[in-house]
Amino acid sequence: MYRYDQFDRSFVAARVAEFRDQVARRLSGELTEDQFKPLRLMNGVYLQLHAYMLRIAIPYGVLSSRQLRKLAHIGRVYDRSSGHFTTRQNLQFNWVRLADIPDILAELAEVEMHAIQTSGNCIRNVTADHFAGAAADETVDPRPYAELLRQWSSLHPEFTFLPRKFKLAVTGAAVDRAAIQVHDIGLEVKRNERGEIGFAVYVGGGQGRTPMIAKKLRDFLPERDLLAYCEAILRVYNLEGRRDNKYKARIKILVHEKGLEEIAASVEAEFAAQPVATAALGEAEIARIAAYFAPPRFAALPARSAVLEDAQTEDAALCRFVSRNVSAHKAPGYGVVTVSLKPIGGIPGDATSDQMDALADIAERWSFDELRVSHAQNIVLPHVRLDDLPQVHAALAAAGLATPNDGLVTDIIACPGLDYCALANARSIPVAQEISQRFADLDRQNAIGELKLKISGCINACGHHHVGHIGILGVDRQGEEFYQITLGGAEGADCAIGELVGPGFAADKITDAVETLVETYLKLRRDPGERFLDAYRRVGLGPFQEALYADA
Amino acid sequence: MAARKIKFDWVAATANDLKGGEAVFRRADGSWTRTVAEAELVPGGEAGAALLARAQADHAANRVVEPVLIAVDPATRRPLSLRERIRADGPTV
Numbered sequence: 288m289y290r291y292d293q294f295d296r297s298f299v300a301a302r303v304a305e306f307r308d309q310v311a312r313r314l315s316g317e318l319t320e321d322q323f324k325p326l327r328l329m330n331g332v333y334l335q336l337h338a339y340m341l342r343i344a345i346p347y348g349v350l351s352s353r354q355l356r357k358l359a360h361i362g363r364v365y366d367r368s369s370g371h372f373t374t375r376q377n378l379q380f381n382w383v384r385l386a387d388i389p390d391i392l393a394e395l396a397e398v399e400m401h402a403i404q405t406s407g408n409c410i411r412n413v414t415a416d417h418f419a420g421a422a423a424d425e426t427v428d429p430r431p432y433a434e435l436l437r438q439w440s441s442l443h444p445e446f447t448f449l450p451r452k453f454k455l456a457v458t459g460a461a462v463d464r465a466a467i468q469v470h471d472i473g474l475e476v477k478r479n480e481r482g483e484i485g486f487a488v489y490v491g492g493g494q495g496r497t498p499m500i501a502k503k504l505r506d507f508l509p510e511r512d513l514l515a516y517c518e519a520i521l522r523v524y525n526l527e528g529r530r531d532n533k534y535k536a537r538i539k540i541l542v543h544e545k546g547l548e549e550i551a552a553s554v555e556a557e558f559a560a561q562p563v564a565t566a567a568l569g570e571a572e573i574a575r576i577a578a579y580f581a582p583p584r585f586a587a588l589p590a591r592s593a594v595l596e597d598a599q600t601e602d603a604a605l606c607r608f609v610s611r612n613v614s615a616h617k618a619p620g621y622g623v624v625t626v627s628l629k630p631i632g633g634i635p636g637d638a639t640s641d642q643m644d645a646l647a648d649i650a651e652r653w654s655f656d657e658l659r660v661s662h663a664q665n666i667v668l669p670h671v672r673l674d675d676l677p678q679v680h681a682a683l684a685a686a687g688l689a690t691p692n693d694g695l696v697t698d699i700i701a702c703p704g705l706d707y708c709a710l711a712n713a714r715s716i717p718v719a720q721e722i723s724q725r726f727a728d729l730d731r732q733n734a735i736g737e738l739k740l741k742i743s744g745c746i747n748a749c750g751h752h753h754v755g756h757i758g759i760l761g762v763d764r765q766g767e768e769f770y771q772i773t774l775g776g777a778e779g780a781d782c783a784i785g786e787l788v789g790p791g792f793a794a795d796k797i798t799d800a801v802e803t804l805v806e807t808y809l810k811l812r813r814d815p816g817e818r819f820l821d822a823y824r825r826v827g828l829g830p831f832q833e834a835l836y837a838d839a
Numbered sequence: 840m841a842a843r844k845i846k847f848d849w850v851a852a853t854a855n856d857l858k859g860g861e862a863v864f865r866r867a868d869g870s871w872t873r874t875v876a877e878a879e880l881v882p883g884g885e886a887g888a889a890l891l892a893r894a895q896a897d898h899a900a901n902r903v904v905e906p907v908l909i910a911v912d913p914a915t916r917r918p919l920s921l922r923e924r925i926r927a928d929g930p931t932v
Contacts, residue, residue: 314858316901334904336926339860384859634932705922706930714925716932766920 288349288657289434289579291399299396302403306330307389314386329409331402332388335709341380341388342405343395347415347433347457348376348660348667352647355658357398359643365391370643372628372636374700374751375454376414376660377405381707403441408449410440410521416458416465417661420580421623421669423615427476427484429459431577432513435568438576439514446521450528451536453521454493466662466778468492468501469754471538472520477507484510490520490550491542494748498784499539502547504554510573512558515566519558523550583655583670588620592673605680607691607729613676622676624654624668625661626683627690627698631727632720635701636664645686653679662751663700665693695732696740696805697723700751704744704761705768711744713761713768714794718742721798726805735805738819741776754778756820757804758785759797770797774804774831775823789832800835807834849913850887851878852894853926854903862926863903865894871903875927876916883908 291299306326313323327333331342343358350358358378362370365387366380373379383391395401404412415433419425436455440446446453458465459476467473473489485507492501508516524538527545542550599606613622626646628636638646650658650668653675659667666688671679683689692698699722702708704715719742726732741755745762752758758773770792773785792800805819811830812822823831852865853875863871864878872878881890887908894906910919918924925931 313901319901320898320904334855334860336922337860337862337929338855386858705925706932714931716930720932768921 288351288430289346289576295399296396299399299401299403302330302401303389303392303396306392310385310389325407327385328406329403330388330392331405332385333406333709335381335707336705337707338382339385339388340707341383341391341402342373343378343380343400343402344405344412345377345400345660346437347413347419347430348417348662349419349430350658350660351398352651352656352658354398354400355643355647355650357394357400359640359647361391361394362640362643368640369637370640371634371703372638372660372664372666374636374662374664374702374749375412376417376662377412378660379703381703408451408453409447410443410449410453410455413437413440414454414456414465414470414662416460416463417659417667418464418614418623418669419459419659420582421616421621421667422460422462422464423617424462425460425617426478427459428577428580429457429465429474429476430580431573432474432476432486433457434576434579435514435573436517439517446525449521449525450530451533451538453524453538455517461780463779463782464661466751466754466782468782469494469498469751469778470501471524472517473501474513479507486510486513488516488520490554491539492782493537493539494751494753495537496534496746496748497537497540497543498748498753499543500782500784501539502542502550504547504551511567511569513568515561515563515568516554516558518566519554519561522557523553527553582618583657585618585621585670586672588618588672588674590619592620592676594674595676598677602677604684604689604691605677607733608680608689609676611691611695611733612693613671616670618670620673622671622673624671624676624679625693626666626668626688627692628665628688629692629698629723630687630690631697632724634716635699635719638666642686642688645682645688649679649682663698665698691729692732694737694739696726696735696738697732698739699723700739700741700755702743702745702749704742704750708744708749710747711761712746712763713744713770715742715744715750715759715761718759718761718770718794718797722801725798725802734815735809736815736818738805739778740801751778752776753784754782755785756818756823757801759801762791764791768794770794770800772797772800772804772835774828775820777820786828788828789836803834804831807831848883849880849911850883850890850908851875851880851911851918852890852906853878853909853923854894854898854906857901857904860904864927865890865897865906869893869897871897875911875918878911878916880911880913880916883910 776785
């Protein structure tokens, strides 16, 4: 993974010192809240319903064991011994005190972390495929490009006061696990027929109150033009993006209002005007960054593991775990392990400090010291030997982290909702918990198969409900929590925005409604291989509406 | 509609504590408490506006952050809205 050089270290240290001074001046009264608020937001500090919240950047979701131990430590000392992993591969602490935050940032800097670009109208922390560098289906490792983008965008002076926040996502596989088409800029790293590296460039995707699927600007942007082209897009957006209305300020609105053709022309003109000599990425620089992401030294192993297969015959729980939470690795004899942070009835994305320490120990021992945070609010151990899976599974189970539900109906994405968030209109977590409990039976979950259920507590859509196979949006209806359901959303290469199924449901009826949808699907699917999403796309809303509103 | 009518009848001032960020409520003596039942309750209208002005003076004095008035049921001394009940009681999960 990327390691800070002297410049990075002094840059982050200076930033911590600067914020320490700003906090001191706020606490002494020298700075008013109006003066301080933009400064704290530039350092990831929000004021939520019950406390300050600190959002920590985890660049493209990559963590070392040392970093995760530090997060566990911060949780223990400054929070309530837990942290919350988010849909943008970051971590939030929900109970920190303002006076402690400079010390927390200083502790983070010790392990090459910070909270810059986790808030505000800037280019936010870049996200990427959480299986990067590990997945069997990967064409090109996206992490070096995510890191180049991170360095380019960090406090970029021209793009510090954009009309609105700006999010980039990068994938390097045909199966898009980074949801690139619902980002401001989505990049797919790929190779052309000559083996050269380039990018499919998508622009103008996003969720929130106006969900949009991104449009493709380039099918194959040459590797060297990555930063110059992104800069051209940002420059067009910075100049032409709306600043008169916060709700129309994202680039997706600009792309929608101007149309693809006009935006493409503006971007290409801006791109063409850039001096190639300074704007192009040099081979040496790409190689320098790529070297940080060289694959670990995988052992030469057979593709199948007799140790694992023997263990599975005697251990049904291991068998379930492997079939659900282990994905194909590019190196024979290895697997990619998804550690679910969705125990039955738990809070999606939450991990205790003890669990973080356990994960750090497991990664250090069995996954080359590496972990990932997924946008689905789970943790990934990217490089585990199949031979070691029985031990890894046992260690995860001992920490309460072996729930075998990756991609199943209880693997729910949920935002913090009205229990924590100052923007929310309705609670998300209790809805997720009740649905999780209703579908607790693993046999039933597996019989249902892949079903992505996503819950947001307001229209800002942090819970990604627009791209859930079943999406749930909490709204406030005359002081009561109500939940609207959308169906057929998807976030990958077959990206789609879910369709509203009909009138919403009261809090005590929403779990029943989800169960009705699932039972309807089970009755109408052609065979167990036809996933919920496939069946929905075949039959449309009709049968689901009939089942939900039959008595209405 | 009954709830809506009460909403404008009795109000308390709430804010977040500057140092810790906790939800706090203004007592009649000008101190701030984490217990909503201890908050000064006043009728909406002029008395409410005066309470808000006192709370805003505390904001200006850097004791609390962004005070607002919330509707409180005078019988139970509980906030009327779910959001404010969650702020007063903590997360429901």
